[in-house]
Amino acid sequence: MLKDLTITEFLEQTASSEPLPGGGCTAALNAALAASLTEMVANLTIGRKEYQAVEEDMKEIAQAAADFRKKLQNDIENDARAYRQVLAAFKLPKKSDDEKNQRSDAIQQAFKTAATVPLGVARDAINIMDLAARAITDGNPNATSDGAVAVLAARTAALAAAYNVKINLSAIKDTELVAELTREIEELEQQVIDKEKEILAQVNV
Amino acid sequence: MLKDLTITEFLEQTASSEPLPGGGCTAALNAALAASLTEMVANLTIGRKEYQAVEEDMKEIAQAAADFRKKLQNDIENDARAYRQVLAAFKLPKKSDDEKNQRSDAIQQAFKTAATVPLGVARDAINIMDLAARAITDGNPNATSDGAVAVLAARTAALAAAYNVKINLSAIKDTELVAELTREIEELEQQVIDKEKEILAQVNV
Numbered sequence: 001m002l003k004d005l006t007i008t009e010f011l012e013q014t015a016s017s018e019p020l021p022g023g024g025c026t027a028a029l030n031a032a033l034a035a036s037l038t039e040m041v042a043n044l045t046i047g048r049k050e051y052q053a054v055e056e057d058m059k060e061i062a063q064a065a066a067d068f069r070k071k072l073q074n075d076i077e078n079d080a081r082a083y084r085q086v087l088a089a090f091k092l093p094k095k096s097d098d099e100k101n102q103r104s105d106a107i108q109q110a111f112k113t114a115a116t117v118p119l120g121v122a123r124d125a126i127n128i129m130d131l132a133a134r135a136i137t138d139g140n141p142n143a144t145s146d147g148a149v150a151v152l153a154a155r156t157a158a159l160a161a162a163y164n165v166k167i168n169l170s171a172i173k174d175t176e177l178v179a180e181l182t183r184e185i186e187e188l189e190q191q192v193i194d195k196e197k198e199i200l201a202q203v204n205v
Numbered sequence: 206m207l208k209d210l211t212i213t214e215f216l217e218q219t220a221s222s223e224p225l226p227g228g229g230c231t232a233a234l235n236a237a238l239a240a241s242l243t244e245m246v247a248n249l250t251i252g253r254k255e256y257q258a259v260e261e262d263m264k265e266i267a268q269a270a271a272d273f274r275k276k277l278q279n280d281i282e283n284d285a286r287a288y289r290q291v292l293a294a295f296k297l298p299k300k301s302d303d304e305k306n307q308r309s310d311a312i313q314q315a316f317k318t319a320a321t322v323p324l325g326v327a328r329d330a331i332n333i334m335d336l337a338a339r340a341i342t343d344g345n346p347n348a349t350s351d352g353a354v355a356v357l358a359a360r361t362a363a364l365a366a367a368y369n370v371k372i373n374l375s376a377i378k379d380t381e382l383v384a385e386l387t388r389e390i391e392e393l394e395q396q397v398i399d400k401e402k403e404i405l406a407q408v409n410v
Contacts, residue, residue, distance in 0.1 A: 003212045007234065007281065010212055011274055014241035017248035023354030026238050029212065030358070033231050036219035043222035069216055076212065145368040149228030152361040156235070160357050163350040163410050170410075205368050205375075 002080060003073040024079035024118050027160035030153045031125045032072035037150035038128060039065035041135040041143040054138040061131050061139075068128055075121055079164070082114040086168075108173060115168035115181060118161035122188045125158035129192065133199045148203045151196055158192040207285060208278045229284035229323050232365035235358045236330045237277035242355035243333060244270035246340040246348040259343040266336050266344075273333055280326055284369070287319040291373075313378060320373035320386060323366035327393045330363035334397065338404045353408045356401055363397040 002010065002021055010029075014021050042062035045051045051058070089106040093099045129151055136147035165185045169178050207215065207226055215234075219226050247267035250256045256263070294311040298304045334356055341352035370390045374383050 006211055007208045007215055007237075008278055011237050011241045011278055014238065015244035015248065015271065015274055017245070017251070019245075019249065019348070022245065022348075023242060023351040026242060026354050026358060029238070030235070030361070032212075032216050033219065033234070036216045037228060037231060039220035040222070040224075040227065043220070044224065046222070066220065069220055073213055073216055143224070143227075145372055146228040148368055149231050149361075149365040152365050153231060153235070156354075156357040156361040160354040163353055163408075166410050167350055203368075205371050 001074075002076045020080045020083060021076070022080075022083070023160055024083070024121075024164040025076045027118055027157050027164065028072050028075035028079050028121050029157075030160065031121050031128060031157035032069050032076070034125065034128045034132065034150040034154035034157060035065045035068035035072060037146045037153065038132040038135050039069060041132070041139045041147045041150070044143045045135070045139040048140070051138075051140060057134065057138060061135050065128065065131055068124055068131075072121065072124060075117060078117045079114075079121070082110070082117045086110040086114050107171075111168045111171045112174075112177070115165050115172065118164035118168075119181060119185060121161040122158040122165065122185060122192070125154040125161065126188060126191055126195065128157075129154040129195050129199065133195075136199065136203060144203060145205050148200055148205065151199050155192050155196045158188060162189050206279075207281045225285045225288060226281070227285075227288070228365055229288070229326075229369040230281045232323055232362050232369065233277050233280035233284050233326050235365065236326050236333060236362035237274050237281070239330065239333045239337065239355040239359035239362060240270045240273035240277060242351050242358065243337040243340050244274060246337070246344045246352045246355070249348045250340070250344040253345065256343075256345060262339065263344060266340050270333065270336055273329055273336075277326065277329060280322060280329075283322045284319075284326070287315070287322045290315040291319050312376075316373045316376045317379075317382070320370050320377065323369040323373075324386060324390060326366040327363040327370065327390060327397070330359040330366065331393060331396055331400070333362075334359040334400050334404065338400075341404065341408060349408060350410050353405055353410065356404050360397050360401040363393060367391075367394045 042058040045058045089110040092103040094103050132147050132150040162185050244267050247263040250263045294315040297308040299308050337352050337355040367390050377383050
């Protein structure tokens with residue numbers, strides 16, 4: 001699993017002439033980093049007398065962020081796996097008409113999965129941004145900059161994921177599905193850009 | 206060393222209530238990711254007949270990006286170490302006047318290092334963006350989105366590093382140095398925002 005590589009190994013494998021891990025994996029990793037930093041801001045607030053009024057809220061943020069972290073560290077792998085399935089589908093036999101149809105279906109299915117994984121990362125990144133905003137507003141002010149970095153990482157996660165959604169959508173023939181997912185990912189892109197500006201405008205470091 | 210942690214461990218340690226690794230480490234990691242993805246785009250171009258005209262340029266990009274990757278994966282640790290030195294300086298004895306002066310000098314020196322490390326990360330991130338732009342323009346178009354993700358990661362690296370530069374500058378008493386580094390980091394922030402927009406406007410995925 002890619003999440004079991006050391007940082008050094010992950011960077012080396014990204015840098016190599018193998019296409020995996022690629023930009024989609026960096027997207028998921030950034031979403032996981034955003035979740036982790038949000039969790040840290042909440043954890044640096046919990047259990048301190050001066051922040052008792054927000055204790056329950058911070059526990060909720062820490063738990064939600066931890067759930068996203070654990071999910072997204074697996075999405076690093078899921079993104080790579082989806083791409084490998086696309087490559088595998090292209091290698092299926094295509095002699096008979098039956099084989100051609102089966103191969104074509106497998107390719108289409110693989111591209112759908114390859115679009116859906118980063119779409120999920122982009123959705124999660126927006127939700128993490130909202131958690132980070134709450135942690136910045138009410139959490140320990142000594143960790144405000146860590147919350148701000150969470151927001152920056154979430155933006156990169158969502159916009160990076162959007163590239164990967166669009167690439168895979170461009171190969172899908174189901175025009176209704178393509179139109180629907182294109183609309184959703186473009187909305188997410190705009191949301192993430194607007195939200196980042198709005199949240200970081202409130203951060204004074 | 207933080208670069209020797211697995212991705213899972215790095216995320217867990219970031220999430221914990223310990224302040225390290227924090228946002229400054231995420232900044233350096235993102236710069237290293239940007240370098241790695243740039244290197245990959247170049248590596249996916251090198252050695253292919255159809256891109257022979259840009260072969261030498263791509264080798265230069267791959268080499269420069271690899272140098273940044275190796276430097277920046279160590280800056281994850283350097284950022285954490287600088288913060289630990291600040292904490293250590295505050296714990297120095299302060300009974301006699303001599304001790305007070307030595308402690309004060311050590312604190313100031315530690316904050317300078319803690320500002321300088323992320324400043325270096327921000328400078329590197331800009332240079333990596335320029336390399337990524339060249340790789341996107343002339344490299345293998347199948348890897349364009351990976352180059353775009355490199356640009357997104359470099360923006361997060363530079364802006365995240367800028368927060369950490371400013372926090373540490375706010376504790377430094379040498380007003381001339383503070384003015385100089387504030388001017389530089391604010392210029393870098395504007396550059397990175399402008400460059401990202403400019404480069405990504407040319408990317409059609």
